[in-house]
Amino acid sequence: MSHSELAVLLLPSILSLLLVFILMQRKQARFNLPPGNMGWPFLGETIGYLKPYSATSIGEFMEQHISRYGKIYKSNLFGEPTIVSADAGLNRFILQSEGRLFECSYPRSIGGILGKWSMLVLVGDMHRNMRNISLNFLSHARLRSHLLKEVEKQTLLVLSSWKENCTFSAQDEAKKFTFNLMAKHMMSLDPGKPETEQLKKEYVTFMKGVVSAPLNFPGTPYRKALKSRSTILKFIEQKMDERIARLKEGVEDLEEDDLLGWVLKHSNLSTEQILDLILSLLFAGHETSSVSIALAIYFLQACPGAIQQLKEEHIEISRAKKQSGEMEMNWDDYKKMEFTQCVISETLRLGNVVRFLHRKAVRDVRYKGYDIPCGWKVLPVISAVHLDSTVFDQPQQFNPWRWQHNNARGSSTCSSAAAAAASSNYFMPFGGGPRLCAGSELAKLEMAVFIHHLVLNFHWELVGTDQAFAFPFVDFPKGLPIRVKQHTVI
Numbered sequence: 001m002s003h004s005e006l007a008v009l010l011l012p013s014i015l016s017l018l019l020v021f022i023l024m025q026r027k028q029a030r031f032n033l034p035p036g037n038m039g040w041p042f043l044g045e046t047i048g049y050l051k052p053y054s055a056t057s058i059g060e061f062m063e064q065h066i067s068r069y070g071k072i073y074k075s076n077l078f079g080e081p082t083i084v085s086a087d088a089g090l091n092r093f094i095l096q097s098e099g100r101l102f103e104c105s106y107p108r109s110i111g112g113i114l115g116k117w118s119m120l121v122l123v124g125d126m127h128r129n130m131r132n133i134s135l136n137f138l139s140h141a142r143l144r145s146h147l148l149k150e151v152e153k154q155t156l157l158v159l160s161s162w163k164e165n166c167t168f169s170a171q172d173e174a175k176k177f178t179f180n181l182m183a184k185h186m187m188s189l190d191p192g193k194p195e196t197e198q199l200k201k202e203y204v205t206f207m208k209g210v211v212s213a214p215l216n217f218p219g220t221p222y223r224k225a226l227k228s229r230s231t232i233l234k235f236i237e238q239k240m241d242e243r244i245a246r247l248k249e250g251v252e253d254l255e256e257d258d259l260l261g262w263v264l265k266h267s268n269l270s271t272e273q274i275l276d277l278i279l280s281l282l283f284a285g286h287e288t289s290s291v292s293i294a295l296a297i298y299f300l301q302a303c304p305g306a307i308q309q310l311k312e313e314h315i316e317i318s319r320a321k322k323q324s325g326e327m328e329m330n331w332d333d334y335k336k337m338e339f340t341q342c343v344i345s346e347t348l349r350l351g352n353v354v355r356f357l358h359r360k361a362v363r364d365v366r367y368k369g370y371d372i373p374c375g376w377k378v379l380p381v382i383s384a385v386h387l388d389s390t391v392f393d394q395p396q397q398f399n400p401w402r403w404q405h406n407n408a409r410g411s412s413t414c415s416s417a418a419a420a421a422a423s424s425n426y427f428m429p430f431g432g433g434p435r436l437c438a439g440s441e442l443a444k445l446e447m448a449v450f451i452h453h454l455v456l457n458f459h460w461e462l463v464g465t466d467q468a469f470a471f472p473f474v475d476f477p478k479g480l481p482i483r484v485k486q487h488t489v490i
Contacts, residue, residue, distance in 0.1 A: 031371035034083060036074030044076025055468035056350055056396060058384050062086065072370060078107050082377040086384030088391055088426040090367055094359055094380045095432035102378060104435065105360030109214030113225055114283065115276030130277060134438035137262050143441060144331045146257055151449045152329050154181040157191060159453055162484050167463050169479030174293040177450065182285045186259040186278055187239050199235055202228040207287065211473045233275045240274065288353050289443045291474050293450055295351035296343065298480055299398045301462055306343060306400050310455045313339050318456060329449065337448050342403040344447045348429035350398055352383035355472050357431060385426050460484045
């Protein structure tokens with residue numbers, strides 16, 4: 001084929017793309033859009049936006065754009081015209097207006113790997129149905145009666161393997177804890193068994209693809225992840241078939257307290273919907289909680305005052321239990337962990353496991369004089385608000401005491417009730433509105449129980465240098481190597 005013939009064949013495609021670009025520019029002219037830079041055609045500014053940076057910052061890209069354009073600016077990200085918001089008020093407005101003015105809109109690659117029935121990508125009634133199933137299974141009553149005991153059991157199982165003066169990856173240990181917990185919680189899989197370890201191996205491959213570039217070519221992490229996804233779904237479906245067979249035979253199902261048994265008995269979901277639900281909750285429950293625990297270990301080692309106050313709180317809880325002759329932790333013990341909750345909140349604020357959310361305007365919206373056109377992607381950047389000095393005093397400092405006595409701004413002087421309430425309203429580590437994370441209370445429970453046994457039994461220090469980076473998924477490049485020494489404080 002000659003060059004002239006090739007040019008003739010490509011000409012319609014080039015003209016079509018040019019027409020789309022011109023129409024988009026004309027549409028923009030009708031609106032009072034925020035200032036910004038649309039970047040290169042088609043690529044936009046995505047590469048710069050996703051460049052890795054320290055997780056305790058908002059990154060050079062965001063800093064430069066906010067400095068130049070303000071906290072609300074336009075860009076072209078993930079192949080779409082986008083309004084980026086580092087504005088606390090707009091972020092809250094977006095999340096509270098879910099379903100009316102905005103809806104969830106993740107890149108197709110996320111839906112392709114998590115599944116079209118994943119709660120992360122669903123919208124409307126189907127998302128509400130899936131979320132209600134999750135909320136019912138993770139109810140306050142179930143946290144108290146079932147999950148607390150299992151969380152403590154899995155915590156002790158991991159910590160019991162830590163040897164004196166040994167060096168290991170704290171991030172890997174946190175991942176082991178949360179994976180074992182979720183595997184038991186969802187399908188009654190016991191830690192260490194061959195089928196559990198094989199599932200974990202496939203899941204690790206799956207996760208590497210989720211956080212990689214969506215390049216579906218042989219040998220890429222994304223292609224390998226799609227293969228592992230298929231293997232994981234076959235495993236879950238096999239477990240589901242076994243449960244259904246036992247139910248038909250009238251055999252007493254002692255495992256009905258796990259998620260798989262619960263949805264089979266209490267929902268009308270199809271097989272495909274159940275598979276995607278379990279996979280997406282395994283992803284959400286494992287990854288975010290494990291990173292949060294690793295971040296707490298990292299922040300605390302540099303804050304001896306916080307460790308000391310944690311020890312005092314947990315020694316008091318432990319001594320009271322010994323005096324009463326009880327061994328297992330109960331809900332009253334958990335509710336006494338007031339400073340622990342301050343540490344958890346500060347870890348989530350400074351570490352920002354969830355950096356930003358993907359939304360789309362479903363109608364034209366006007367905010368602070370700016371227009372957000374219908375169909376445009378909207379990115380509320382949660383981390384930018386959590387690290388905003390106008391919302392939180394000295395936001396780069398790890399300061400759990402900022403959460404005591406409603407002093408949400410963390411000032412050395414007593415802040416006003418109005419300022420404290422405002423800061424709390426803009427603290428959104430689990431999102432907000434109708435899509436508030438269904439597992440938020442379980443995540444905080446996991447962190448609290450893990451911290452309880454950690455500070456009572458171990459002293460730890462970092463080995464070498466490592467810090468959390470946003471890729472944009474938060475991760476410790478070296479795995480957060482630590483060395484531990486056992487101690488008894490009671």
